[in-house]
Amino acid sequence: MAQPNDRRYTKTHEWVKTAGTEATVGITQYAQEQLGDVVFVELPAAGKKVDRGGALGNIESVKAVSEVFAPLGGTVSAVNGELEGHPELVNQDPYGAGWLVKLTVAPGAPEGLMDAAAYESFLAEEGAH
Protein backbone atom coordinates (compact mmCIF):
# COMPACT_ATOMS: atom_id res chain seq x y z
CA MET A 1 0.00 0.00 0.00
CA ALA A 2 1.72 3.17 -1.19
CA GLN A 3 1.28 6.34 0.81
CA PRO A 4 1.56 9.70 -0.98
CA ASN A 5 5.03 11.23 -0.64
CA ASP A 6 3.83 14.80 -0.49
CA ARG A 7 2.70 14.79 3.15
CA ARG A 8 3.48 13.69 6.69
CA TYR A 9 1.82 11.09 8.92
CA THR A 10 1.00 10.53 12.60
CA LYS A 11 1.01 7.37 14.68
CA THR A 12 -2.73 7.89 15.13
CA HIS A 13 -3.16 7.57 11.34
CA GLU A 14 -3.82 11.16 10.29
CA TRP A 15 -2.00 12.85 7.41
CA VAL A 16 -1.10 16.52 7.01
CA LYS A 17 -0.03 18.31 3.85
CA THR A 18 1.40 21.80 4.23
CA ALA A 19 1.70 24.68 1.76
CA GLY A 20 3.07 27.78 3.45
CA THR A 21 0.90 28.35 6.52
CA GLU A 22 -1.97 26.20 5.23
CA ALA A 23 -2.10 22.61 6.44
CA THR A 24 -4.69 20.17 5.07
CA VAL A 25 -5.56 17.26 7.35
CA GLY A 26 -7.19 13.91 6.72
CA ILE A 27 -7.03 10.29 7.78
CA THR A 28 -4.99 7.60 6.08
CA GLN A 29 -6.02 4.74 3.83
CA TYR A 30 -5.25 2.37 6.70
CA ALA A 31 -7.45 4.38 9.08
CA GLN A 32 -10.43 4.41 6.73
CA GLU A 33 -10.09 0.66 6.16
CA GLN A 34 -10.07 0.05 9.88
CA LEU A 35 -13.10 2.29 10.44
CA GLY A 36 -15.21 0.75 7.72
CA ASP A 37 -18.13 2.58 6.16
CA VAL A 38 -18.08 6.19 7.36
CA VAL A 39 -21.56 7.59 7.95
CA PHE A 40 -20.98 10.83 9.83
CA VAL A 41 -18.09 13.24 10.27
CA GLU A 42 -18.07 15.72 13.13
CA LEU A 43 -15.65 18.60 12.54
CA PRO A 44 -14.78 21.77 14.46
CA ALA A 45 -16.06 25.19 13.42
CA ALA A 46 -13.77 27.46 11.42
CA GLY A 47 -11.84 29.72 13.75
CA LYS A 48 -11.36 27.10 16.42
CA LYS A 49 -7.85 26.82 17.84
CA VAL A 50 -6.51 23.31 18.20
CA ASP A 51 -3.42 22.01 19.95
CA ARG A 52 -1.09 19.54 18.36
CA GLY A 53 -2.32 16.07 19.39
CA GLY A 54 -5.61 17.55 20.58
CA ALA A 55 -9.06 16.43 19.49
CA LEU A 56 -9.93 17.66 16.01
CA GLY A 57 -13.18 15.84 15.42
CA ASN A 58 -14.91 12.49 15.29
CA ILE A 59 -15.57 10.04 12.52
CA GLU A 60 -18.51 7.71 12.93
CA SER A 61 -18.70 4.47 11.00
CA VAL A 62 -21.71 2.17 11.19
CA LYS A 63 -19.82 0.20 13.81
CA ALA A 64 -18.20 2.77 16.07
CA VAL A 65 -16.95 6.27 16.65
CA SER A 66 -13.30 7.20 16.32
CA GLU A 67 -11.53 10.40 17.36
CA VAL A 68 -9.33 12.40 15.00
CA PHE A 69 -6.28 14.18 16.44
CA ALA A 70 -4.62 17.31 15.12
CA PRO A 71 -1.21 16.51 13.58
CA LEU A 72 -0.21 20.17 14.11
CA GLY A 73 -1.41 22.99 16.32
CA GLY A 74 -3.19 25.85 14.60
CA THR A 75 -6.47 27.53 13.80
CA VAL A 76 -9.16 25.87 11.74
CA SER A 77 -9.50 27.88 8.53
CA ALA A 78 -11.84 25.59 6.59
CA VAL A 79 -13.76 22.35 6.96
CA ASN A 80 -14.73 19.98 4.16
CA GLY A 81 -18.43 20.76 3.75
CA GLU A 82 -18.84 17.98 1.17
CA LEU A 83 -18.56 15.42 3.96
CA GLU A 84 -21.88 16.51 5.47
CA GLY A 85 -23.78 15.00 2.56
CA HIS A 86 -21.11 12.53 1.44
CA PRO A 87 -19.22 11.11 4.40
CA GLU A 88 -18.31 8.11 2.21
CA LEU A 89 -15.68 10.33 0.53
CA VAL A 90 -13.47 9.55 3.53
CA ASN A 91 -13.55 5.89 2.45
CA GLN A 92 -13.40 6.47 -1.27
CA ASP A 93 -10.65 9.09 -1.42
CA PRO A 94 -8.99 9.57 1.96
CA TYR A 95 -5.98 11.40 0.50
CA GLY A 96 -8.02 13.64 -1.81
CA ALA A 97 -11.70 14.57 -1.72
CA GLY A 98 -12.04 12.99 1.73
CA TRP A 99 -9.88 15.62 3.46
CA LEU A 100 -11.26 16.85 6.79
CA VAL A 101 -10.03 20.34 7.70
CA LYS A 102 -7.52 23.02 6.80
CA LEU A 103 -5.51 24.64 9.56
CA THR A 104 -3.54 27.84 9.62
CA VAL A 105 -0.21 26.85 11.12
CA ALA A 106 3.18 28.37 11.80
CA PRO A 107 5.32 28.43 8.65
CA GLY A 108 8.06 25.84 8.20
CA ALA A 109 8.23 22.11 7.64
CA PRO A 110 6.30 20.10 10.21
CA GLU A 111 8.60 18.35 12.66
CA GLY A 112 8.25 15.10 14.53
CA LEU A 113 5.96 13.51 11.97
CA MET A 114 6.64 10.51 9.75
CA ASP A 115 7.25 10.64 6.03
CA ALA A 116 5.59 8.09 3.77
CA ALA A 117 8.37 5.51 4.12
CA ALA A 118 8.50 5.83 7.90
CA TYR A 119 4.70 5.54 8.12
CA GLU A 120 4.77 2.38 6.02
CA SER A 121 7.40 0.87 8.31
CA PHE A 122 5.25 1.89 11.25
CA LEU A 123 2.24 0.11 9.74
CA ALA A 124 4.36 -2.98 9.10
CA GLU A 125 5.51 -2.99 12.73
CA GLU A 126 1.91 -2.60 13.87
CA GLY A 127 1.10 -5.76 11.94
CA ALA A 128 -1.02 -4.00 9.37
CA HIS A 129 -0.89 -5.04 5.72
Added chain:
Amino acid sequence: MDEAHLKRTPLFECHVEAKARIVPFAGFEMPVQYTGVLDEHRAVRTAVGLFDVSHMGEVDVVGRRALDFVQYVTCNDASKLAVGRAQYSGLMTPRGTFVDDLLVHKISDERYFLVVNAANKDKDYAYLCAQAVGFDGVEVRDRSDDYAQIAVQGPKALPTLQKLTPAALAEIKYYRFVNGEVDGAEAIISRTGYTGEDGFEVYVAPGDAARIWRALLAAGKEFGIMPAGLGARDTLRFEACMALYGNDIDDSTTPFEAGLGWIVKLDKGGFLGREALVRQQGDGIRRKLVGFEMTGRGIARHGYPIWASGKEVGAVTSGTHSPTLGKPLGMGYVPVELAGLGSVFDVEIRDQKVAARVVEMPFYRRAR
Protein backbone atom coordinates in the same frame (compact mmCIF):
# COMPACT_ATOMS: atom_id res chain seq x y z
CA MET B 1 -9.68 -12.96 26.66
CA ASP B 2 -6.24 -14.14 25.62
CA GLU B 3 -6.20 -14.46 21.84
CA ALA B 4 -4.51 -17.84 22.14
CA HIS B 5 -7.66 -19.18 23.78
CA LEU B 6 -10.09 -17.92 21.20
CA LYS B 7 -12.09 -20.60 19.48
CA ARG B 8 -12.66 -20.87 15.75
CA THR B 9 -15.83 -21.98 14.04
CA PRO B 10 -15.69 -24.73 11.40
CA LEU B 11 -16.01 -21.93 8.83
CA PHE B 12 -12.94 -19.99 9.93
CA GLU B 13 -10.90 -20.96 6.86
CA CYS B 14 -13.72 -19.78 4.59
CA HIS B 15 -13.61 -16.36 6.25
CA VAL B 16 -9.84 -16.10 5.90
CA GLU B 17 -10.09 -17.06 2.23
CA ALA B 18 -12.72 -14.38 1.74
CA LYS B 19 -10.34 -11.86 3.37
CA ALA B 20 -12.79 -11.08 6.16
CA ARG B 21 -11.68 -8.86 8.99
CA ILE B 22 -11.59 -11.14 12.02
CA VAL B 23 -12.28 -9.89 15.55
CA PRO B 24 -12.61 -11.57 18.92
CA PHE B 25 -16.28 -11.95 19.85
CA ALA B 26 -17.76 -14.03 22.68
CA GLY B 27 -14.62 -16.15 22.87
CA PHE B 28 -14.49 -16.81 19.11
CA GLU B 29 -12.52 -15.38 16.23
CA MET B 30 -15.40 -14.10 14.12
CA PRO B 31 -15.73 -12.21 10.83
CA VAL B 32 -16.94 -8.67 11.52
CA GLN B 33 -17.04 -7.75 7.83
CA TYR B 34 -15.97 -9.03 4.43
CA THR B 35 -16.31 -6.22 1.90
CA GLY B 36 -18.08 -3.67 4.09
CA VAL B 37 -21.00 -3.44 6.50
CA LEU B 38 -23.16 -1.30 4.20
CA ASP B 39 -22.77 -3.60 1.17
CA GLU B 40 -23.46 -6.68 3.26
CA HIS B 41 -26.45 -5.02 4.92
CA ARG B 42 -27.87 -4.05 1.54
CA ALA B 43 -27.32 -7.56 0.14
CA VAL B 44 -29.46 -9.03 2.95
CA ARG B 45 -32.24 -6.41 2.55
CA THR B 46 -32.41 -6.72 -1.24
CA ALA B 47 -31.08 -10.19 -2.14
CA VAL B 48 -29.45 -12.71 0.18
CA GLY B 49 -26.65 -12.84 2.72
CA LEU B 50 -24.87 -15.70 4.43
CA PHE B 51 -23.87 -15.56 8.09
CA ASP B 52 -21.66 -17.87 10.11
CA VAL B 53 -23.46 -18.04 13.45
CA SER B 54 -21.74 -21.20 14.61
CA HIS B 55 -20.66 -19.36 17.75
CA MET B 56 -24.24 -19.52 19.04
CA GLY B 57 -24.82 -22.04 21.83
CA GLU B 58 -27.04 -25.09 21.47
CA VAL B 59 -28.40 -26.89 24.51
CA ASP B 60 -30.58 -29.99 24.51
CA VAL B 61 -33.12 -30.54 27.27
CA VAL B 62 -34.07 -34.21 27.18
CA GLY B 63 -36.13 -36.58 29.24
CA ARG B 64 -39.62 -37.33 30.39
CA ARG B 65 -40.00 -33.99 32.18
CA ALA B 66 -38.30 -31.91 29.48
CA LEU B 67 -41.38 -29.75 28.95
CA ASP B 68 -41.89 -29.16 32.69
CA PHE B 69 -38.30 -28.03 32.94
CA VAL B 70 -38.42 -25.69 29.94
CA GLN B 71 -41.67 -24.26 31.32
CA TYR B 72 -40.01 -23.64 34.68
CA VAL B 73 -36.92 -21.79 33.40
CA THR B 74 -38.45 -19.76 30.55
CA CYS B 75 -41.23 -17.16 30.50
CA ASN B 76 -43.03 -18.06 27.26
CA ASP B 77 -45.44 -21.00 27.12
CA ALA B 78 -43.55 -23.95 25.63
CA SER B 79 -46.61 -26.19 26.03
CA LYS B 80 -48.05 -24.38 23.02
CA LEU B 81 -45.26 -25.74 20.82
CA ALA B 82 -46.01 -28.64 18.51
CA VAL B 83 -43.15 -30.76 17.22
CA GLY B 84 -41.40 -28.76 14.49
CA ARG B 85 -42.14 -25.35 15.96
CA ALA B 86 -39.85 -22.78 17.49
CA GLN B 87 -40.54 -20.04 20.01
CA TYR B 88 -38.70 -16.89 21.11
CA SER B 89 -38.44 -16.82 24.89
CA GLY B 90 -36.51 -15.62 27.90
CA LEU B 91 -34.41 -17.61 30.33
CA MET B 92 -35.41 -15.96 33.58
CA THR B 93 -33.78 -15.07 36.88
CA PRO B 94 -35.99 -15.33 40.00
CA ARG B 95 -36.23 -11.52 39.75
CA GLY B 96 -37.98 -11.79 36.38
CA THR B 97 -35.00 -10.45 34.48
CA PHE B 98 -33.11 -12.02 31.59
CA VAL B 99 -30.39 -14.60 32.10
CA ASP B 100 -30.58 -14.71 28.31
CA ASP B 101 -33.01 -14.59 25.43
CA LEU B 102 -33.28 -17.74 23.38
CA LEU B 103 -35.08 -19.85 20.82
CA VAL B 104 -36.85 -22.99 22.03
CA HIS B 105 -37.41 -25.69 19.40
CA LYS B 106 -39.59 -28.70 20.11
CA ILE B 107 -37.87 -31.71 18.56
CA SER B 108 -40.09 -34.27 20.32
CA ASP B 109 -42.10 -34.62 23.54
CA GLU B 110 -38.87 -35.52 25.30
CA ARG B 111 -36.41 -33.22 23.54
CA TYR B 112 -36.29 -29.44 23.39
CA PHE B 113 -33.45 -27.76 21.50
CA LEU B 114 -32.45 -24.38 22.93
CA VAL B 115 -30.36 -21.88 20.99
CA VAL B 116 -28.71 -19.28 23.19
CA ASN B 117 -26.33 -16.35 22.81
CA ALA B 118 -22.67 -17.22 22.34
CA ALA B 119 -21.51 -14.81 25.04
CA ASN B 120 -23.94 -16.38 27.53
CA LYS B 121 -23.62 -20.05 26.65
CA ASP B 122 -21.42 -21.13 29.55
CA LYS B 123 -23.45 -19.08 32.01
CA ASP B 124 -26.73 -20.43 30.63
CA TYR B 125 -25.56 -24.02 30.67
CA ALA B 126 -24.39 -23.76 34.29
CA TYR B 127 -27.69 -22.08 35.23
CA LEU B 128 -29.74 -24.75 33.47
CA CYS B 129 -27.73 -27.54 35.11
CA ALA B 130 -28.21 -25.96 38.54
CA GLN B 131 -31.95 -25.67 37.98
CA ALA B 132 -32.15 -29.25 36.67
CA VAL B 133 -30.92 -30.65 39.98
CA GLY B 134 -34.45 -30.38 41.33
CA PHE B 135 -35.96 -32.19 38.36
CA ASP B 136 -36.04 -35.94 38.08
CA GLY B 137 -36.13 -37.16 34.51
CA VAL B 138 -34.40 -34.22 32.85
CA GLU B 139 -30.96 -34.00 31.38
CA VAL B 140 -29.34 -30.83 30.07
CA ARG B 141 -26.64 -31.27 27.42
CA ASP B 142 -24.35 -28.68 25.92
CA ARG B 143 -24.42 -29.49 22.20
CA SER B 144 -22.62 -26.36 21.01
CA ASP B 145 -19.62 -28.25 19.64
CA ASP B 146 -21.88 -30.64 17.73
CA TYR B 147 -23.41 -27.98 15.49
CA ALA B 148 -22.31 -25.38 13.04
CA GLN B 149 -24.99 -22.83 12.25
CA ILE B 150 -25.39 -20.95 9.00
CA ALA B 151 -28.03 -18.24 8.57
CA VAL B 152 -29.28 -17.66 5.01
CA GLN B 153 -31.19 -14.39 5.12
CA GLY B 154 -32.91 -12.10 2.65
CA PRO B 155 -35.66 -12.11 0.02
CA LYS B 156 -33.62 -14.58 -2.08
CA ALA B 157 -32.80 -16.89 0.84
CA LEU B 158 -35.44 -19.42 -0.16
CA PRO B 159 -34.43 -19.92 -3.81
CA THR B 160 -30.78 -20.02 -2.74
CA LEU B 161 -31.21 -22.70 -0.10
CA GLN B 162 -33.78 -24.60 -2.17
CA LYS B 163 -31.08 -25.51 -4.70
CA LEU B 164 -29.32 -27.54 -2.01
CA THR B 165 -32.22 -29.30 -0.30
CA PRO B 166 -35.13 -31.54 -1.27
CA ALA B 167 -37.14 -30.12 1.67
CA ALA B 168 -40.10 -28.05 0.48
CA LEU B 169 -38.92 -24.75 1.95
CA ALA B 170 -41.96 -22.73 0.93
CA GLU B 171 -44.07 -24.98 3.14
CA ILE B 172 -42.03 -24.24 6.25
CA LYS B 173 -43.84 -21.37 7.91
CA TYR B 174 -42.16 -18.66 9.99
CA TYR B 175 -40.84 -20.07 13.30
CA ARG B 176 -41.14 -23.67 12.15
CA PHE B 177 -38.41 -26.12 11.28
CA VAL B 178 -37.82 -29.50 9.65
CA ASN B 179 -35.15 -32.15 9.81
CA GLY B 180 -33.88 -32.45 6.29
CA GLU B 181 -30.83 -32.63 4.13
CA VAL B 182 -28.71 -29.76 2.87
CA ASP B 183 -26.15 -30.69 0.21
CA GLY B 184 -26.68 -34.32 1.20
CA ALA B 185 -25.93 -33.76 4.88
CA GLU B 186 -28.32 -34.04 7.79
CA ALA B 187 -29.58 -30.65 8.93
CA ILE B 188 -32.16 -28.82 10.99
CA ILE B 189 -33.69 -26.17 8.72
CA SER B 190 -35.52 -23.47 10.65
CA ARG B 191 -37.36 -20.50 9.21
CA THR B 192 -35.99 -18.05 11.72
CA GLY B 193 -33.47 -15.24 11.73
CA TYR B 194 -32.08 -12.12 13.28
CA THR B 195 -32.23 -9.67 10.40
CA GLY B 196 -35.87 -8.67 9.90
CA GLU B 197 -35.89 -10.48 6.55
CA ASP B 198 -37.26 -13.81 5.46
CA GLY B 199 -34.69 -16.55 5.78
CA PHE B 200 -33.48 -19.76 7.32
CA GLU B 201 -31.12 -20.89 10.01
CA VAL B 202 -29.47 -24.19 9.19
CA TYR B 203 -27.85 -26.40 11.84
CA VAL B 204 -25.37 -28.93 10.48
CA ALA B 205 -22.49 -31.10 11.69
CA PRO B 206 -19.22 -29.12 11.92
CA GLY B 207 -17.56 -31.39 9.36
CA ASP B 208 -20.17 -30.53 6.71
CA ALA B 209 -20.22 -26.79 7.34
CA ALA B 210 -17.45 -25.51 5.05
CA ARG B 211 -18.69 -27.55 2.07
CA ILE B 212 -22.27 -26.30 2.60
CA TRP B 213 -21.07 -22.70 3.04
CA ARG B 214 -19.28 -22.80 -0.31
CA ALA B 215 -22.22 -24.54 -1.98
CA LEU B 216 -24.58 -21.84 -0.68
CA LEU B 217 -22.32 -19.06 -1.98
CA ALA B 218 -22.36 -20.75 -5.40
CA ALA B 219 -26.13 -21.31 -5.25
CA GLY B 220 -26.80 -17.68 -4.40
CA LYS B 221 -24.39 -16.22 -6.90
CA GLU B 222 -27.10 -15.47 -9.48
CA PHE B 223 -28.96 -13.43 -6.83
CA GLY B 224 -25.90 -11.47 -5.71
CA ILE B 225 -25.28 -13.36 -2.47
CA MET B 226 -22.67 -11.95 -0.09
CA PRO B 227 -21.17 -13.39 3.07
CA ALA B 228 -22.13 -11.00 5.87
CA GLY B 229 -20.31 -10.41 9.14
CA LEU B 230 -21.19 -9.46 12.69
CA GLY B 231 -21.25 -5.77 11.71
CA ALA B 232 -24.13 -6.22 9.27
CA ARG B 233 -25.82 -8.70 11.61
CA ASP B 234 -25.93 -5.94 14.22
CA THR B 235 -27.22 -3.16 11.91
CA LEU B 236 -29.86 -5.52 10.46
CA ARG B 237 -31.18 -6.71 13.81
CA PHE B 238 -31.08 -3.13 15.07
CA GLU B 239 -33.32 -1.82 12.29
CA ALA B 240 -35.74 -4.66 13.02
CA CYS B 241 -35.53 -3.72 16.74
CA MET B 242 -34.62 -7.25 17.75
CA ALA B 243 -33.04 -7.14 21.19
CA LEU B 244 -29.33 -7.75 21.62
CA TYR B 245 -28.44 -9.29 24.96
CA GLY B 246 -25.87 -7.18 26.78
CA ASN B 247 -27.15 -4.05 25.01
CA ASP B 248 -30.94 -3.85 25.05
CA ILE B 249 -31.67 -6.55 27.60
CA ASP B 250 -29.67 -8.09 30.44
CA ASP B 251 -30.10 -9.43 33.96
CA SER B 252 -31.31 -6.03 35.19
CA THR B 253 -34.16 -5.70 32.69
CA THR B 254 -37.49 -7.49 32.57
CA PRO B 255 -39.42 -8.49 29.44
CA PHE B 256 -42.11 -5.90 30.28
CA GLU B 257 -39.56 -3.09 30.38
CA ALA B 258 -38.02 -4.31 27.13
CA GLY B 259 -41.36 -4.29 25.29
CA LEU B 260 -41.29 -8.09 25.22
CA GLY B 261 -44.42 -8.63 27.31
CA TRP B 262 -45.72 -10.87 24.51
CA ILE B 263 -43.22 -13.58 25.52
CA VAL B 264 -44.45 -13.57 29.14
CA LYS B 265 -47.27 -16.03 29.83
CA LEU B 266 -48.15 -15.48 33.48
CA ASP B 267 -51.08 -17.91 33.35
CA LYS B 268 -49.06 -20.93 32.20
CA GLY B 269 -48.19 -22.05 35.76
CA GLY B 270 -45.21 -21.45 38.01
CA PHE B 271 -41.88 -20.43 36.53
CA LEU B 272 -38.73 -18.64 37.61
CA GLY B 273 -39.39 -14.94 37.98
CA ARG B 274 -43.17 -15.25 37.75
CA GLU B 275 -43.89 -13.63 41.13
CA ALA B 276 -41.67 -10.66 40.30
CA LEU B 277 -43.31 -10.28 36.91
CA VAL B 278 -46.83 -10.54 38.38
CA ARG B 279 -45.85 -7.80 40.83
CA GLN B 280 -44.43 -5.62 38.08
CA GLN B 281 -47.51 -6.09 35.96
CA GLY B 282 -49.64 -4.97 38.91
CA ASP B 283 -47.47 -1.99 39.85
CA GLY B 284 -46.72 -1.01 36.29
CA ILE B 285 -43.27 -0.51 34.81
CA ARG B 286 -41.29 2.63 35.55
CA ARG B 287 -39.01 2.58 32.54
CA LYS B 288 -39.42 1.31 29.03
CA LEU B 289 -37.25 0.54 26.03
CA VAL B 290 -38.07 3.01 23.26
CA GLY B 291 -36.87 3.64 19.74
CA PHE B 292 -35.83 7.16 18.83
CA GLU B 293 -34.47 9.18 15.98
CA MET B 294 -31.90 11.91 16.40
CA THR B 295 -33.39 15.27 15.50
CA GLY B 296 -30.06 16.97 16.18
CA ARG B 297 -26.80 16.02 14.50
CA GLY B 298 -25.03 13.02 15.97
CA ILE B 299 -25.15 9.29 16.43
CA ALA B 300 -26.27 7.77 19.73
CA ARG B 301 -24.23 4.78 20.87
CA HIS B 302 -24.60 2.11 23.54
CA GLY B 303 -24.13 3.60 27.00
CA TYR B 304 -24.65 7.27 26.15
CA PRO B 305 -26.75 9.03 28.83
CA ILE B 306 -30.28 10.26 28.11
CA TRP B 307 -31.31 13.61 29.64
CA ALA B 308 -34.64 15.31 30.17
CA SER B 309 -35.57 18.38 32.22
CA GLY B 310 -31.95 18.81 33.32
CA LYS B 311 -31.65 15.30 34.74
CA GLU B 312 -30.05 12.10 33.54
CA VAL B 313 -33.04 9.81 33.14
CA GLY B 314 -31.83 6.84 31.15
CA ALA B 315 -29.30 5.42 28.73
CA VAL B 316 -28.94 4.42 25.12
CA THR B 317 -28.78 0.65 24.64
CA SER B 318 -28.13 0.48 20.87
CA GLY B 319 -27.61 3.10 18.23
CA THR B 320 -26.15 3.64 14.81
CA HIS B 321 -26.78 5.27 11.48
CA SER B 322 -29.48 3.09 9.95
CA PRO B 323 -28.26 1.97 6.51
CA THR B 324 -31.78 1.31 5.19
CA LEU B 325 -33.48 4.41 6.58
CA GLY B 326 -30.43 6.62 6.08
CA LYS B 327 -30.58 8.36 9.44
CA PRO B 328 -29.27 7.97 12.97
CA LEU B 329 -31.59 5.93 15.17
CA GLY B 330 -31.32 4.49 18.63
CA MET B 331 -32.96 2.48 21.36
CA GLY B 332 -32.78 3.13 25.07
CA TYR B 333 -34.52 2.97 28.41
CA VAL B 334 -36.44 6.06 29.52
CA PRO B 335 -39.04 6.71 32.26
CA VAL B 336 -42.51 5.68 31.05
CA GLU B 337 -43.58 9.35 31.07
CA LEU B 338 -41.09 9.89 28.23
CA ALA B 339 -41.88 6.70 26.34
CA GLY B 340 -44.83 7.90 24.26
CA LEU B 341 -44.47 8.40 20.50
CA GLY B 342 -43.21 11.90 19.81
CA SER B 343 -41.73 12.41 23.30
CA VAL B 344 -38.49 14.36 23.18
CA PHE B 345 -35.29 14.09 25.20
CA ASP B 346 -31.58 14.68 24.75
CA VAL B 347 -28.80 12.18 24.19
CA GLU B 348 -25.42 13.16 25.59
CA ILE B 349 -22.87 12.70 22.80
CA ARG B 350 -19.32 13.62 23.83
CA ASP B 351 -20.44 16.29 26.37
CA GLN B 352 -23.05 17.75 24.01
CA LYS B 353 -26.82 17.37 24.44
CA VAL B 354 -28.33 16.35 21.13
CA ALA B 355 -32.11 16.25 20.64
CA ALA B 356 -33.97 13.01 19.96
CA ARG B 357 -37.61 12.03 19.47
CA VAL B 358 -39.40 8.77 20.20
CA VAL B 359 -40.54 6.95 17.05
CA GLU B 360 -42.34 3.71 16.32
CA MET B 361 -40.56 0.37 16.58
CA PRO B 362 -39.49 -1.58 14.65
CA PHE B 363 -37.69 0.99 12.54
CA TYR B 364 -37.79 -1.36 9.58
CA ARG B 365 -40.48 -3.84 8.64
CA ARG B 366 -40.14 -5.87 5.48
CA ALA B 367 -42.92 -5.89 2.92
CA ARG B 368 -44.71 -9.24 2.95
